[in-house]
Amino acid sequence: MKIENLEKTIDHRVILKDINLTFYQGEITGLIGQNGSGKTTFFRTLSGHYELDTGKIMIDQEDIQKNKLLKQKIFYIDEQYNFLSGYTLNKLLVFYQNAYASFNKEKYLTLTKKNNLNPNLKYRSMSKGMQGLYKMILAICSNAEYLLLDEPLDGLDFIVKKNVLGLLLDAVSENSRSIIISSHNLNELESIIDRALILKSNQIQLDYHLETLREHARKIQMVFKTKKVPQVVKENSRLLHFQGRVVTAIFEHYTEELKALIQAEQPVLFEELPLTLEDVFEANLTHEEMNNSLQGEMV
Structure with missing residues (x-):
């Protein structure tokens, strides 16, 4: 995925400007910034929840604004405005199968059964930890090439967090996906990411590959x-x-x-x-x- 000259203004206030990045398959990237720095806006813009003001988002050298089917290659659940709460897991399965042509139903059923997730359960009746685990299962099973994860580990207990991280790392190693993840827990993030982006003053100020950083x-x-x-x-x-x-x-x-x-x-x-x-x-x-x-x- 290549991002060229991305800019986003909301209510006459510049949130993102002059964003130029390339995300590579098989790489986990950490998006780091203070509250209000624009991390969620960045995710919403990449996923198409917000329209671009200027710039392009390219996948396989095609503009996703012109080829809407390419958006199936991006997975994102908006934490603030997600629609999941009123639906059962069975209905959510149907929705995501329709949204993602390559959705892996067999893997979904295996993972939900393994984690004792009742298909007749409503999403809102699940604990925060189980919701986090379920969202990760949806992300993995969507078979999207680019997973945008906004604070996916927030509030999860140790066991659930371990399961979520296991699913995440398996997805990268098995399918060479690109994962962009934000987290306030930088020590936790450091243990799993290959690359760190620091978002500050509306721009990506620094782009570190951790292996290079540790070396030099x-x-x-x-x-x-x-x-x-x-x-x-x-x-x-x-x-x-x-x-x-x-x-x-x-x-x-x-x-x-x-x-x-x-x-x-x-x-x-x-x-x-x-x-x-x-x-x-x-x-x-x-x-x-x-x-x-x-x-x-x-x-």
Whole structure:
């Protein structure tokens, strides 16, 4: 799936602008952003729940606005406006079979039976955990190539969450699907995603492949003799914390040459710490504010 110059305005307010991305099959992508950053709008626009203002969404080099059948390749359930609650699982099965020509009924029946989901049960009478599990079963069995999952693990207990994650990972390994998933729990997200997108100020500000990030990035805690942070640190890092003389920073392109330049400043403490996705997210949110604070400290 290729997204070109996507923009979306709601009530005269720009929500998304200049979005250019490609999603690849066999890849799990995490969409990360603060509340109100536009994650749900992004999902609604990709799935066709919202019309595009400008831009294109292409699947197999075809514009989905021109070939509506391509929307069967995208699965999305809107958490706020979903229609599921009043229907039994039997009726929902019929609906999704009609909506997705490649719906795998046999797998659906196997999974719902395995998880003790009564077909005569109404969706709204199920616990939140069972609803989450059922939505994942629908997503998997739709056979859609692109699964858009907005906070699918939110509020699930440990056992249900484990089942949901198992279904998710099986779907990728068996069918080479592309999964785009948002979650507030970045530690949880980090354990399953291949790639992280950071949505900020209406745009995708950063696009990380986690394998590359782990290979090249480092989180370093440093203490210098004065409160002045060396220019080489400020120019090559995203500052995470700055308190007294203790500086914690993320270096996204860390090399032995850069390490030698920092150590030439004779830090009192120079220690590498474990780097997490949460660190990267926090550093990118606070980077500008931290730099402004540092300018005040150094004057």
